[in-house]
Amino acid sequence: MSHETSALTINRVSKQFSTPEGGVVRALDNVSLEVAEGSFTVLLGPSGCGKTTLLRCIAGLEAADSGEISLRGQRIDDVPVWKRRVNTVFQSYALFPHLTVAQNIAFGLQMDGLSKTQIAPRVEEALAMVRLDGLGGRRPSQLSGGQQQRVALARALAKEPEVLLLDEPLSALDLKLRRGMQSELKRLQRETSLTFVLVTHDQEEAMAMADTVAVFDAGRIAQVGEPRDVYLRPRTRFVADFIGEANVLPAEVMDAGVRVGSIGDVGLDVISGIDGQPPGTRGHVAFRPENINWERTPNGDAHVLDVTFVGGDLHIVAEVGEDTITIRASSHHEEPPRTGDHLDLSFPAGSVRWVED
Amino acid sequence: MSRRPRGTGESLKDFPLFGAISAVVFAFLYMPLVFVVGYSFNANRVVTVWKGFTLDWYLEVLQNDDIQRALMNSLRVAVVATALSVVLALGLAIGLLRLARSGNSFAWALIGAPLIIPEIVFAIGTLSLFVQMRMPLGVNAITLAHTAFCIPFALLPIRARLKSVDLSVYEAAADLGANEWRIFRRVTLPLLAPGVVAGALLAFIISLDDFIVSYFLAGPGGTTLPVYIFGMIRNAITPGVNALSTLLLLVSVLIVSISYYTSRRKR
Numbered sequence: 357m358s359h360e361t362s363a364l365t366i367n368r369v370s371k372q373f374s375t376p377e378g379g380v381v382r383a384l385d386n387v388s389l390e391v392a393e394g395s396f397t398v399l400l401g402p403s404g405c406g407k408t409t410l411l412r413c414i415a416g417l418e419a420a421d422s423g424e425i426s427l428r429g430q431r432i433d434d435v436p437v438w439k440r441r442v443n444t445v446f447q448s449y450a451l452f453p454h455l456t457v458a459q460n461i462a463f464g465l466q467m468d469g470l471s472k473t474q475i476a477p478r479v480e481e482a483l484a485m486v487r488l489d490g491l492g493g494r495r496p497s498q499l500s501g502g503q504q505q506r507v508a509l510a511r512a513l514a515k516e517p518e519v520l521l522l523d524e525p526l527s528a529l530d531l532k533l534r535r536g537m538q539s540e541l542k543r544l545q546r547e548t549s550l551t552f553v554l555v556t557h558d559q560e561e562a563m564a565m566a567d568t569v570a571v572f573d574a575g576r577i578a579q580v581g582e583p584r585d586v587y588l589r590p591r592t593r594f595v596a597d598f599i600g601e602a603n604v605l606p607a608e609v610m611d612a613g614v615r616v617g618s619i620g621d622v623g624l625d626v627i628s629g630i631d632g633q634p635p636g637t638r639g640h641v642a643f644r645p646e647n648i649n650w651e652r653t654p655n656g657d658a659h660v661l662d663v664t665f666v667g668g669d670l671h672i673v674a675e676v677g678e679d680t681i682t683i684r685a686s687s688h689h690e691e692p693p694r695t696g697d698h699l700d701l702s703f704p705a706g707s708v709r710w711v712e713d
Numbered sequence: 714m715s716r717r718p719r720g721t722g723e724s725l726k727d728f729p730l731f732g733a734i735s736a737v738v739f740a741f742l743y744m745p746l747v748f749v750v751g752y753s754f755n756a757n758r759v760v761t762v763w764k765g766f767t768l769d770w771y772l773e774v775l776q777n778d779d780i781q782r783a784l785m786n787s788l789r790v791a792v793v794a795t796a797l798s799v800v801l802a803l804g805l806a807i808g809l810l811r812l813a814r815s816g817n818s819f820a821w822a823l824i825g826a827p828l829i830i831p832e833i834v835f836a837i838g839t840l841s842l843f844v845q846m847r848m849p850l851g852v853n854a855i856t857l858a859h860t861a862f863c864i865p866f867a868l869l870p871i872r873a874r875l876k877s878v879d880l881s882v883y884e885a886a887a888d889l890g891a892n893e894w895r896i897f898r899r900v901t902l903p904l905l906a907p908g909v910v911a912g913a914l915l916a917f918i919i920s921l922d923d924f925i926v927s928y929f930l931a932g933p934g935g936t937t938l939p940v941y942i943f944g945m946i947r948n949a950i951t952p953g954v955n956a957l958s959t960l961l962l963l964v965s966v967l968i969v970s971i972s973y974y975t976s977r978r979k980r
Contacts, residue, residue, distance in 0.1 A: 438892050443889065444884075446885055454903045454904055464890055467889055467891050512888075515890070
């Protein structure tokens with residue numbers, strides 16, 4: 357990513373909050389991030405990890421303690437909220453209850469000093485974009501949650517911001533509606549080719565929508581990359597655990613391989629991401645439940661504790677020495693493992709990932 | 714008594730003598746008013762003996778120059794004090810919105826305190842202060858004092874309204890390009906309007922009906938309507954006093970009703 361194609365550059369931004377108890381929370385700790393022009397970037401992390409704080413700093417609703425934020429190469433740290441060419445879709449939608457849907461959408465355009473004749477077609481266009489044609493005369497209170505969400509989107513999109521910020525926009529919707537809105541947001545982003553930055557704590561949502569996902573862990577960005585890359589090559593224990601399911605076991609680098617928990621020695625060809633770790637290093641490895649080969653043998657190390665049928669998959673919980681691991685197998689298997697079976701486990705090349713603590 | 718849960722409307726109505734007790738309470742509350750209103754139409758100059766229906770006293774009252782002067786004083790004080798106290802209350806409400814939560818509740822308590830301070834204490838304090846400052850007594854002094862004690866009354870409905878508004882709409886307005894002034898004019902004010910109207914009417918009625926503070930600060934020529942009425946009854950209660958009181962009551966009821974319906978109106 358070169359600077360020419362960066363819609364948004366976050367450079368070493370930090371922000372602290374003092375708690376009522378007198379403590380200090382580091383909401384953002386030296387965070388840097390490049391957001392490519394026209395990308396759909398998702399800031400992902402558990403609640404309280406700083407992702408929303410970063411979004412608010414970009415919008416200008418919160419001032420960073422230190423660091424720089426640039427929009428298309430221009431520093432915006434000292435630009436007040438109302439002059440920044442970014443717009444936000446708020447978690448609570450924050451629609452103006454005293455205005456109609458059309459007036460809500462027109463609000464931002466009026467602030468830009470556009471004339472009535474310029475505003476009307478853009479309001480119509482925005483309503484059509486979110487498929488709310490004909491509802492411009494309603495009050496927000498007369499709309500369903502999903503429709504209010506669309507008004508909030510239309511209101512922000514109508515301003516054609518350089519970056520559209522979305523703060524947990526789908527969290528208030530029920531599951532079915534949320535799935536529909538995910539593809540809707542993807543479509544809107546493609547059609548408008550605007551840069552979207554979305555905050556969520558839902559990793560499936562992040563995976564489904566993002567071109568680029570930035571995983572937050574306690575005020576820092578633990579990893580940035582394409583969703584598939586982050587899933588396949590988690591860099592830290594936190595990322596491996598937070599995104600998808602993972603077995604995380606303690607490990608130690610040996611001369612000829614890695615000793616993994618109670619599983620024992622695993623060859624170097626099986627371990628990835630270990631480059632440069634000298635023998636004797638202790639840490640953790642992570643591997644995905646679907647990425648384990650198993651074979652039923654009477655003397656196998658893994659002892660099956662429980663098997664759960666989940667549609668196409670079987671979730672197998674097995675005990676290996678002192679460790680418990682999860683294995684996912686196909687339900688279509690001729691003779692699936694049963695509780696009490698003993699399994700011999702092996703790992704495909706590169707499937708066990710060395711992760712930082 | 715039935716086994717229905719306590720606190721529901723039905724179970725209270727099932728209480729023995731509910732109707733009788735209610736009647737006594739309402740009679741206790743409203744009998745004095747019934748007397749005032751009823752005898753204002755009494756054709757007898759002796760107030761307590763009914764002689765027949767008449768509107769003469771209303772005519773007499775409305776044609777009395779002193780009463781008209783007192784009424785004008787009252788209205789002048791009420792209008793100016795209302796305007797000032799509402800503007801100040803609005804500023805206070807918005808300012809306090811931004812105060813850190815810890816300081817906020819203390820500030821609210823401090824502002825609300827005049828509601829429970831005995832009015833006579835406030836009146837004496839204001840009188841001493843004005844005398845110290847060599848401020849001439851009269852309509853202006855009353856207006857100033859009324860403005861002060863009307864602020865918490867104006868603030869109550871505004872604050873209630875403010876609490877019901879999701880704070881993120883102000884952030885949304887800023888995010889959409891509105892500066893402080895435009896947020897105030899396009900979002901804050903319209904959202905608070907019902908509270909402001911209710912607060913203004915409440916302040917107006919509090920000022921219009923005030924006797925104690927006005928009495929202390931009236932001085933020569935500063936007589937307001939309640940002070941005038943007090944002067945009228947020093948000798949005897951005349952039907953004219955009843956007529957005047959009824960008019961004042963009418964205005965109060967009217968304004969309180971308007972205030973009630975505006976604050977109740979859903980947006």
